[in-house]
Amino acid sequence: MAVTQDKSTKRTRKPEPAMGKDELLDAYSTMLLIRRFEEKAGQLYGMGLIAGFCHLYIGQEAVVVGMKHATSDGDEVITSYRDHGHMLACGMDPKGVMAELTGRSGGYSHGKGGSMHMFSREKNFFGGHGIVGAQVSLGTGLGFSNWYRGNDRVSLTYFGDGAANQGQVYESFNLANLMKLPVIFIIENNRYSMGTSVERATASRDLSLNGSPWGMASLSVDGMDVMAVKAAGEIAVAHCRAGHGPFLLEMKTYRYRGHSMSDPAKYRTREEVQRMRAEHDCLDAAKKMLEDQGVSEADLKKLDDDIKARVQEAADFAQTSPEPDEAEIWTDVLVEGV
Amino acid sequence: MATEILMPALSPTMTEGKLSKWLKKVGDDVKSGDVIAEIETDKATMEVEAVDEGKILSILVEEGTEGVPVNAVIATLGVEGETAKAAPAAAPKVEAPIAAPKAAAPAPAVKAEHHEIAEPSWGETKPTTVREALRAGMSLEMRADPDVFLMGEEVAQYQGAYKISQGMLDEFGPRRVIDTPITEHGFTGMAVGAAMNGLKPIVEFMTFNFAMQAIDQIINSAAKTLYMSGGQMGCPIVFRGPNGAASRVGAQHSQCFASWYAHCPGLKVVAPWSAADAKGLMRAAIRDPNPVIFLENEILYGQTFDCPVSDDFILPIGKAKIERVGSDVTIVAFSIMVDVALKAAEILAGQGISAEVINLRTIRPLDVATIVESVKKTNRVVSVEEGWPFAGIGSEICMTVTEHCFDWLDAPPVRVAGLDVPMPYAANLEKLALPQPNWVVDAVKKII
Numbered sequence: 160m161a162v163t164q165d166k167s168t169k170r171t172r173k174p175e176p177a178m179g180k181d182e183l184l185d186a187y188s189t190m191l192l193i194r195r196f197e198e199k200a201g202q203l204y205g206m207g208l209i210a211g212f213c214h215l216y217i218g219q220e221a222v223v224v225g226m227k228h229a230t231s232d233g234d235e236v237i238t239s240y241r242d243h244g245h246m247l248a249c250g251m252d253p254k255g256v257m258a259e260l261t262g263r264s265g266g267y268s269h270g271k272g273g274s275m276h277m278f279s280r281e282k283n284f285f286g287g288h289g290i291v292g293a294q295v296s297l298g299t300g301l302g303f304s305n306w307y308r309g310n311d312r313v314s315l316t317y318f319g320d321g322a323a324n325q326g327q328v329y330e331s332f333n334l335a336n337l338m339k340l341p342v343i344f345i346i347e348n349n350r351y352s353m354g355t356s357v358e359r360a361t362a363s364r365d366l367s368l369n370g371s372p373w374g375m376a377s378l379s380v381d382g383m384d385v386m387a388v389k390a391a392g393e394i395a396v397a398h399c400r401a402g403h404g405p406f407l408l409e410m411k412t413y414r415y416r417g418h419s420m421s422d423p424a425k426y427r428t429r430e431e432v433q434r435m436r437a438e439h440d441c442l443d444a445a446k447k448m449l450e451d452q453g454v455s456e457a458d459l460k461k462l463d464d465d466i467k468a469r470v471q472e473a474a475d476f477a478q479t480s481p482e483p484d485e486a487e488i489w490t491d492v493l494v495e496g497v
Numbered sequence: 498m499a500t501e502i503l504m505p506a507l508s509p510t511m512t513e514g515k516l517s518k519w520l521k522k523v524g525d526d527v528k529s530g531d532v533i534a535e536i537e538t539d540k541a542t543m544e545v546e547a548v549d550e551g552k553i554l555s556i557l558v559e560e561g562t563e564g565v566p567v568n569a570v571i572a573t574l575g576v577e578g579e580t581a582k583a584a585p586a587a588a589p590k591v592e593a594p595i596a597a598p599k600a601a602a603p604a605p606a607v608k609a610e611h612h613e614i615a616e617p618s619w620g621e622t623k624p625t626t627v628r629e630a631l632r633a634g635m636s637l638e639m640r641a642d643p644d645v646f647l648m649g650e651e652v653a654q655y656q657g658a659y660k661i662s663q664g665m666l667d668e669f670g671p672r673r674v675i676d677t678p679i680t681e682h683g684f685t686g687m688a689v690g691a692a693m694n695g696l697k698p699i700v701e702f703m704t705f706n707f708a709m710q711a712i713d714q715i716i717n718s719a720a721k722t723l724y725m726s727g728g729q730m731g732c733p734i735v736f737r738g739p740n741g742a743a744s745r746v747g748a749q750h751s752q753c754f755a756s757w758y759a760h761c762p763g764l765k766v767v768a769p770w771s772a773a774d775a776k777g778l779m780r781a782a783i784r785d786p787n788p789v790i791f792l793e794n795e796i797l798y799g800q801t802f803d804c805p806v807s808d809d810f811i812l813p814i815g816k817a818k819i820e821r822v823g824s825d826v827t828i829v830a831f832s833i834m835v836d837v838a839l840k841a842a843e844i845l846a847g848q849g850i851s852a853e854v855i856n857l858r859t860i861r862p863l864d865v866a867t868i869v870e871s872v873k874k875t876n877r878v879v880s881v882e883e884g885w886p887f888a889g890i891g892s893e894i895c896m897t898v899t900e901h902c903f904d905w906l907d908a909p910p911v912r913v914a915g916l917d918v919p920m921p922y923a924a925n926l927e928k929l930a931l932p933q934p935n936w937v938v939d940a941v942k943k944i945i
C-alpha cells in the first residue's frame with residue numbers, strides 16, 4: 160500500500176488497508192474484465208471488425224476500479240475517448256460496449272457513436288468525448304447540477320495529462336472552487352499525450368498542485384495500486400459530500416499499448432514499457448495480495464476462465480448483432496414531435 | 498491446432514502494408530506481448546505484438562513483401578511437435594475487412610486529354626503524394642524566408658500525426674518546427690500575436706475539428722485585426738490541417754469546415770485536391786499577407802498525382818481549375834469531392850452526357866468568372882461538397898450563378914452535399930452519409 164501525500168496540508172498519511180479480501184477479489188475481477196476486454200478489442204481491431212480510432216485502457220485499470228469502490232451508484236462519471244474501462248467499471252454491459260465498437264445496433268449508441276462516444280443514463284456514465292479537455296467543463300456542469308439540486312452526489316471527471324494543458328480545465332477549476340461544486344477532478348497521468356511526454360508538454364512539475372492557485376485540495380496517488388486509489392478516492396468523496404468543494408486527484412499510471420491502434424511508439428523505449436508491466440502491474444499486485452490472503456490458484460484460474468468466457472460472449476454478440484437499420488441515419492438529430 | 502497469425506490493421510486507413518521485418522523465426526517461442534514483426538503502414542512503421550502464446554511453426558510471408566492485405570495469414574503458431582500447414586504458394590487472398598476505407602486505391606492521375614484550358618506550363622512533373630507536396634511547399638518557403646515557422650501538436654519529434662512534417666525538425670531545428678502542448682486556444686492566439694508582429698506562422702491543427710477550440714482567435718483576432726487597425730497591422734498566417742471526414746472516426750472527428758470559415762470576411766480559404774494544388778497553393782498561402790485557412794484531406798494524403806518539380810512552381814489563390822472540359826453541365830467541387838465529380842463525369846460520358854468539372858481550389862475568394870463562364874456554356878450547374886447542405890458552399894455557388902447568369906440557365910441549380918446529420922460511426926451508415934459519384938449522376942440527370 161503506497162503512502163499518499165496530502166498536498167493541501169503537507170501531511171503524510173498511511174491509510175488502513177482500504178479493502179478486505181472479498182472486496183479486493185471483486186476489484187480484481189473488474190480490473191481483469193477490463194484487461195481481457197481490451198485485449199479482445201485490440202484483436203478485433205486487427206481483424207478489421209473495429210475501425211477508426213480505438214484507445215485501449217490496458218495498464219490503467221486500477222484507477223477507474225479503485226474510484227468505483229470509493230463512490231456510490233448515483234455519482235456521475237465522465238471521461239475522454241479512452242473510455243472502455245470507465246464504462247465496464249460503471250457496470251455497463253460488455254456486450255453493449257463491444258457491439259458499439261463494431262458499429263452494430265446492439266451497441267450502447269446503436270452503432271452511431273463508436274469507441275469514443277458511448278453513454279448510459281442508467282449507469283450515470285456521461286461519455287465518451289473526443290475533444291481533448293472538453294469533458295472537464297462538462298464534468299464541472301454535472302457537479303453544478305448536483306449542487307443546484309442539493310443532493311450529495313459527486314461528479315467524477317477524468318482527463319489525461321495532455322488534457323491538463325487545455326485552458327478550459329483551469330476555467331473549470333476556478334468555477335468549481337468559486338462555487339464549491341462537488342467535482343472530483345481526476346488526472347490520469349499515464350506520462351504521455353500521444354507521443355509527447357509530460358515533461359515536454361507542461362511546465363508544471365507536479366500536476367496534483369495544478370489547482371493550488373484556487374486552493375483546491377488534492378492528492379497525488381499511485382494509480383497502479385487499486386487500494387491506494389480507493390483510499391484517496393474516499394478522502395476526496397468525503398470532502399465533496401461535506402460541501403467543501405472540488406478535489407483534485409493525480410493518478411500516476413501508465414498505458415502499456417500505443418496511444419491508439421496506430422502508434423509508431425518511437426517516443427519511449429520497449430524497456431520502459433516492459434519494466435512498468437513487470438514491476439508495477441495493477442493486476443499482478445492485486446493477485447499477489449489475494450494469494451497472500453489465501454485465495455487459491457484454482458479459484459483465480461476459474462475467475463480468469465469465467466471472465467474470458469464473458470468477453471468472448473461479448474465479442475460474439477458484437478459480430479452477430481446486425482448493423483443499424485439504414486433509417487437510423489436520420490433519427491436523434493433533434494428531439495422530434497415538440 | 499495451429500493458430501494463424503494474421504496481418505493486422507494498424508490504422509484507420511490501412512488496407513494493406515509491407516511486412517518489413519520478422520523479429521522471430523520458425524521454431525522461436527513467443528509469449529503474448531512479444532514483438533514478432535515490423536510492419537509499414539500508410540502512416541508509420543509499427544511493431545506487431547503476439548496475442549497468443551506458442552512456437553512459430555511457419556512463416557508464410559517473407560520479410561520485405563509489399564502489399565500484404567489486412568487479414569492475410571502471415572505465420573502460424575502452435576505447440577511443440579505440431580506440424581505447420583504447407584505454406585500456400587502465394588500470399589493468400591483474403592476479403593477486404595468490412596471496415597475497408599473506400600479510398601484505398603490511389604486516385605488515377607488526371608488524364609492529360611482533359612487539360613484543354615492550359616495552365617502555364619511548369620515543365621517537368623513527377624508522381625508525388627499530396628503528403629509530399631504539402632511538405633515540399635512548406636519546406637521551400639521555410640528555406641526562402643526565415644520568418645516562416647511551423648507549430649502544432651506532434652509536428653516535430655513525432656514527425657507529424659499524419660507525417661506531413663516528417664524530416665522537417667531535422668532540417669529546420671526546434672526553433673522553427675515547434676511541438677506544442679494540447680492547448681489549441683493558447684497556441685493559436687500566440688501564433689496570431691507573432692503574426693501581428695511580423696512573423697509568418699504555419700499553425701498545424703492535428704485536424705480541423707480541434708481548431709474549434711481556437712476559432713475565437715482565428716475569427717476575432719486573426720481575421721479582423723487588419724480592418725480594426727485601419728490597415729496598420731495584418732496577420733500573415735496559415736492555419737492548416739486535415740478537414741472533413743476521414744474513415745470511421747465518428748461525429749466529433751468528421752466534419753467539413755469550409756462554409757464556416759468561408760463565411761468570414763478577412764480570411765482566405767483554400768482547399769487543394771491534387772498534389773500540384775497542395776504544393777502550389779501552400780506556397781501562395783504562406784506568402785499571402787492575410788490569414789489563410791488551408792483545408793487538407795486525410796484520405797488524399799497518400800494519393801499520388803503528377804506534380805511540377807520546379808522550385809518556382811506556385812499557384813494563385815482565387816483561381817479555379819477546369820479539370821475536365823464538357824458542354825452539357827458544369828459540376829463544381831473542391832478537395833476530395835473533385836474525385837467524386839470526375840468519376841461521375843466519366844459515368845455520364847458513358848451515357849452520352851458531357852460534364853465539365855471545375856476544381857475550385859480556393860473557396861474564398863471564389864473564382865466567380867470561371868464558374869460563370871462555364872455555366873454560360875453548359876447552361877446547367879451541380880455543386881458537390883461533403884459538408885452539410887444548409888448554408889453550405891453549394892448554396893453560395895447556386896446563388897452566385899443565379900445572380901450572374903440566370904438568363905443562361907436551362908434548369909435550376911442543384912447541390913449535392915453530405916447528409917444533414919452528424920457523422921455516424923457504423924460502417925453501413927457512414928457509407929450513406931457522404932456524396933458518391935452516383936449521387937452526382939442522379940443530380941445531373943434531374944436537370945437534363
Ligand SMILES: Cc1ncc(C[n+]2csc(CCOP(=O)(O)OP(=O)(O)O)c2C)c(N)n1
Pocket residue numbers: 241289290291292318319320321322323347349351352353418650679681703707710
Ligand atoms: C482538442 C483536441 N486536440 C487534439 C486532439 C487529438 N488528440 C487525441 S488524444 C490526444 C492526446 C491526449 O493525451 P492525454 O490527455 O494525456 O490522454 P491519454 O490519451 O494519455 O489518455 C490528442 C493530441 C483531440 N482529440 N482534441
Ligand SMILES: [Mg+2]
Pocket residue numbers: 319320321347348349350351352353
Ligand atoms: Mg496521457
